[in-house]
Amino acid sequence: MPLISVEDKHLTVLNLFTTDKPENQDKLIQEMTKIVDAAAYEGWMSSTVHAGVDAPGTANFIQWRSGEDLEKRYAGEEFKHRTMPVFSEITTSIRLLQNEVVHVLTSDALGGKVEIGPHRDDYTSIAVFPVAADGQDEAVDALGAGQLFLKDFPGFRANVVLKGLRARGLEGAFVVTYTQWESKESFEAFRDQAPQQQSEARKAAVARLQAVLQGAPSANTYTVVHTRAADE
Template identity: 35%
Template sequence: MDEPGTVNYIQWRSAADLQARYDGRKFQQKTVPLFHKLARTVRLLKTELAFTQHHPALEQGIEISPERDDYTVVIVFDTRPEDQKELLETLAQPDEWITTVPGYRSHTYFRGVDGTYVVNYAQWDSKEAYDAFHTLPEEQRPAGIRRGRERARTLVTGRQANTYRVTHSRSALPAKG
């Protein structure tokens, strides 16, 4: 939404299934070259779910679907491998305060499998709600939140962020058995 770009968010049943996909001839010889042809930059991020929280009103939990009107924010925090665990412990904490912020829907943290990044995937009601939260002066945030944000800044070596609207989703059929 803020800058041209696409996120292709895929969940796999297992790390082995994902690796099989990455090792496959079609993926290496057709898919990856096509990504590079279509995009200015390509970054394949293998992650594991580390933490998730959603607004209590979302009784069904988090859903990714074009039928929803979520304003989605994806932030990739680069970090040193020796700092990734602390960065996750700092950011990925239950947060009662954020559930009081107008427009908040959910946020999820993923650990980069290679240890060099953490991904934040967040859903908001609108751009205006997210911008109001994002630009909220630090002194208006709870003290514990401010301390965590200060600590996280010392652990982050780079940051990429953009906003999105979901335009397509599909799921595999449930496994028989």
């Protein structure tokens, strides 16, 4: 199963699709699963398909050897003339985000190891933060090292911070967080915690992030429904 690590230096691509109907989410998952199961692209390492929970949509967490390998995929006839037209018909937005993993924090139980796959029961949150170009490193630090307090929050499993490199469907600099929780209830308890109950460390991290944001963050929650790696 795919592992997320700073040390591996993979190119990580997050393909985030939104749609307006649950049945279209089902179609998205079907189409994405077909692509993942048939994948044999040079440099492709793994794909993990997520189904939206809070709102209809999907996320595909993809690991590539390099940006050059990904661009070959984008330049291919199949991607341009079949994949994108099919997805465009059943989505309300498409964002293809290229990133590098720059920070990983886990609960003590995980011991620094972040694994993703349908064999796990993680409740996953993916959030995209548009930031000022000169504030991207500050946002990375606020969302990464500034979140050590997460380890003390009940139900926390892992927090991965990805630094945006380039994107299709999203302008400007950005940072992404990929967070795993024990349950929907534990995630919502953290998300909805009243400011007066938050730790000073959390308040400081929020203030640092707010200072460099360029627009409202976007987020959804997911469960993993399918995964495949090139060596399987």
